[in-house]
Amino acid sequence: MPAAPAGRRGPVMTAENRNDDVDAHGGEPGELIRVRRSKLEKYIAEGGEPYRPSYGEPGELALSGDLHGEFEELQPGSGSGSTVAVAGRIMAVRSHGKAAFADLQDSQGRIQLLLREDGLGEEAYRAFGWLDIGDIIGATGEVIRSRRGELSVAVESYELLSKSLRPLPEKWHGLKDHETRFRRRYLDLMMNPDARLVLENRVALIKETRRFLDDRGFVEVETPMLQQIPGGATARPFVTHHNALGMNLYLRIAPELYLKRLLIAGYDRVYELNRNFRNEGISSRHNPEFTMLEAYQAFVDYRYLMEFLREMITTVVEAVRGAAELEIDGERISLAGPWKKVTMVDALSEYAGVDVDISWETSRLEKLASRHDVEVPGGAGPGWIIAELYEKLVEPRLREPTFVLDYPEEISPLARKNPESPGFTERFEILIAGQEIANAFSELTDPVDQRERFEGQARKRAAGDEEAHPVDEEYLRALEYGMPPAGGLGVGIDRLAMLLTGCKNIRDVIIFPHLRPEGGRESVPGVE
């Protein structure tokens, strides 16, 4: 965090003079930090370099996990004869006078160090006592197993590689405070193995998703994040400004319209797995920037995508979890076997207890809506009301994997109309554990129809719907050159990661989630 210029922050600042606050606000550092600083100064005064440029030969450092595997058979109280170099952070020290044990944490886990005056010499042994928990060191020595059976490195020499000036969280309870865990995620990941596991699952999920698509001939592309017309979804965008061009730009809410331009260009399988930005509420299920997969395949329709997505989700979950099964709050959900299929209207009819039909008068649907406490804004038509009622009454109750088919045309301005079901499109979503996991449809390729849809959206926008899709003339021009029939899909990666890890808060699966600034809302000084 860059230090704020003195006097710049207002009196609302919190945590002044706190023990971990090194004069961020002109206060004195706390006792624990003063002690570490004076150790640092003493170390430098004696000619030490507390922040080394490197340690050991590249690629030669032993990692804790590998050592545990390699020396599994080593008997308690015996040595291996192998000398290794290890490096990591000191997480605990158990000192016994002329011998001491330290737990060293590296990227794979932990390994114990055994330090003895006999092995190190009096001076080096005493100097070890000056180190703090949290310091990063490198050490060499023989791999042994202690009398109590702990694999250890019997240290013959060690070096301080990086001095830690702040005390770590408590060794037994760890770091629990949610706010601190998210604000200082590095501490969370350092202290809490569970946090690492969630992150590793997310990484594996993304990797397996890419592998699935790459294996099927999809090409990963990057399309603009800064857009002149924020399209491809209905959401409020972030606005930013380009100084040289003197114009506002928008952070993308979806890559859809650019990916479809690539279908027009002649690519038949493209995908993008990257960030979208939506300027909407922040909650346990919404982060302003979130990760989305969108994939498009030419010459297939939404029926093909159902099986494609079922296979993709099952494959990815199986690869990450080792079984095609999820566990959420003790509830086990199997992904095996065929998934249920139901149209939105049939599902709504079932749960609402009446046979809903899109041909109903709007007033009749409005009555049904008010009976279920659904507010209907001005300009909303039958399709909107049906979708809203479905989301409220049906979605949370769809626990087993379910395809919900045929979304209203009114809320699907980029999807092909369903010729067998007037008012609806060839679109489906996949619901698992009450959550929308994937959205897919047969793409609308008819430029005349697309123009009419945009104009319908423009009327909604004029009526005050800020989220209605704007008319995109450039996209219409591209469509007029001819786009092959195609199916497109979108998967919310963060939501899928939540499902996969059983996390109920999206912040658990995003490494650095958005949080309100601590203590004030000032911009970065010097940045316009």
Next chain:
RNA sequence: GGGCCAGUAGCUCAGUUGGCAGAGCACCGGACUUUUAAUCCGGGUGUCGGAGGUUCGAUUCCUCCCUGGCUCACCA
């Protein structure tokens, strides 16, 4: 944005019906050559989230604000 709940030491948490602020870990000093939440002896290191108010006296009561969690609204 609305409602409810929370913020006390570096960390995990007690506590004060309004009267000098507590524990464990961490830290500091001492003992200890195979421990692993090491142990033993000694030491509290704090603007009790912030600003006002009531009061002889506020960490405690009141008001406002900040931050977070849950929830509703909006959405993915």
